[in-house]
Amino acid sequence: MPVPASALPVQRRRDPATPSGVRRGSREAQTLETLRAIVEEISGELDLRPLLTQLLVRACDLIGADRGTIGLFDPARGVVRTEAAHNMPPDEVGAEAAAGIGLAGAVLRDRQAVLSRYGDLPDPPQPALADDVVIGVPIVRRGEMIGVFGIGVQPPVPNDRLSRRDVATLEIFARHAAIAIENARRYAREQQRTERFALVARVGRxxxxxxxxxxxxxxxxxxxxxxxxxxxxxxxxxxxxxxxxxxxxxxxxxxxxxxxxxxxxxxxxxxxxxxxxxxxxxxxxxxxxxxxxxxxxxxxxxxxxxxxxxxxxxxxxxxxxxxxxxxxxxxxxxxxxxxxxxxxxxxxxxRLYEAAQRAAALEERQRIARDLHDSVTQTLFSLTLIAESLESAWRRDAAEGARRCGRLLELSGSALAEMRALLVELRPEVRVSDPLGGGEPPLARVAREGLAAALAHHLAELRRDRPALETSLDTARYGARRAPAPVEEALFRIAQEATANVVKHASAERLTVRLGRSRRGVRLTVTDDGAGFTPGDVRRGFGLLSMRERAERLGGRVRVQRARGGGTVVSAFVRT
Missing domain, CATH: 3.30.450.40 (GAF domain)
Known part of the structure; x- marks a missing residue:
């Protein structure tokens, strides 16, 4: 069984020619000088891994040992983990020893130095080294054990190769090693703190x-x-x-x-x-x-x-x-x-970006749906009405039938022009051909001539298709100065939808469009004297939803009310 190093006799070789006191003083002086040189050497090393290797090699050199290990104590797990090895089997680095297991475990258990034959230790983890004579010394700093030196000599071992004096020398060296390890750990903590700040900054970028x-x-x-x-x-x-x-x-x-x-x-x-x-x-x-x-x-x-x-x-x-x-x-x-x-x-x-993309795609789909409904769909509806009356008109008057055929071609060209404009908005890099030579899209007229002129042209086309419908336009309060382009475009589309509803649903005889301006914005009203509406039909209609969305996108609103004496009033207000 191993015993504490303090209980072992000191082995000495006697030289009859030299007094023992002189020999002892000379060896102690030499050892102290070597210790001083080693301490100076290790004091400049702040990187923990190289320091531990350096400490181990110097410890072996100090007492003339063949091999050794240095392990650090993990108090959270109660084990000593080998961090550096010198002339040891390759699996030694990283090995862990609990209290009472092997040389490091014996030091950990007793908290004092051990001098022993390695094979006599409890559960030695390296059986091939059983005949080595080993010294285990705790590395202590501020009363707390922080590590263990394990130093060994290969057989055959002379009786005086390792002694209690060597244990004492290693204990002195361990005290200096503890200071060096503490300094290296403090330096490592500062380095880690710097690295952590660098990581946080880099991830932020x-x-x-x-x-x-x-x-x-x-x-x-x-x-x-x-x-x-x-x-x-x-x-x-x-x-x-x-x-x-x-x-x-x-x-x-x-x-x-x-x-x-x-x-x-x-x-x-x-x-x-x-x-x-x-x-x-x-x-x-x-x-x-x-x-x-x-x-x-x-x-x-x-x-x-x-x-x-x-x-x-x-x-x-x-x-x-x-x-x-x-x-x-x-x-x-x-x-x-x-x-x-x-x-x-x-x-x-x-996630917000993906949601914004989905919202943008939805908004674009809604915009296309509004444009299709307010332009192409309305034109196709007019085409359908003219086509339905074409046969009877031709029988009554061939000239009227021919006129209506011409109007069909004109409306077809207008629908194609609207579709072409939408396609160009969706794919501006693609040139869209117009084989039928379609007419000018209504919004192009709004952009070129202004809202008032575009409304006048729109009502003139309504009269051509519905001669029995009396129409009037009042723009006196709008003035010559034009509103911003998005406002004029939105109000024109609202007027298109409102007048189309009059034609499709109201059975009206008279249609009046008024356009006015105030310091707050522009107001458009479309009034008819037709059959009026039921509230449920108004809430369900896509046309009213389209009109409201156009106005609300510009900070405005749309209201649909019954007119005095019958009929409907559609009022749209958009801020400017």
């Missing part, structure tokens, strides 16, 4: 760039890997379903090479699933022992996983998930929470 959401997530995954060095990074989005599914298309680190395309995982599985279900960060530092852990690939050496939800609008939209070979801490979780919040803004922006 990525989100602000306004690229596609998939590109934002991929660039964020790359940044997390490059800046913080996490070996595996995945940023899944939550896809609705029963159960919902985490869909990963953005990978960073090793995942980027191992996983191609898309990875899908139900929220009922894995650490990621737990974070999605619970809408909170889930940190697992012993993934191999956690039943929730589900590896996404054949990646080796993974011991820890951290999943942070992306909360958009109070709901889980996705996750930022990282894996690594070392433990994560609260600062890792806090940093990734900030990143997740930034990505939540990107997710929300993408």
């Amino acid at each position: 990525i989100v602000a760039a306004g690229v596609r959401l998939d590109d934002v997530l991929q660039r964020a995954a790359d940044a997390i890997h490059e800046i913080l060095g996490y070996p595996n990074v995945a940023i899944p989005l939550l896809e609705p379903g029963d159960p919902p599914t985490l869909v990963v298309r953005a990978f960073g680190g090793d995942y980027k090479a191992m996983l191609a395309g898309e990875h899908r995982q139900p929220v009922t599985m894995g650490v990621m699933g737990a974070a999605a279900r619970e809408a909170r960060a889930v940190l697992v530092n012993d993934a191999r022992c956690d039943p929730r852990y589900v590896p996404m690939s054949r990646s080796t050496g993974i011991t820890a996983e951290l999943a942070v939800p992306i909360l958009a609008g109070g709901r889980v939209a996705g996750l930022v998930n990282v894996e690594g070979s070392g433990p994560f801490d609260d600062e890792d979780a806090a940093t990734l929470t900030i990143v997740a919040d930034q990505l939540a803004a990107a997710v929300e922006n993408a």
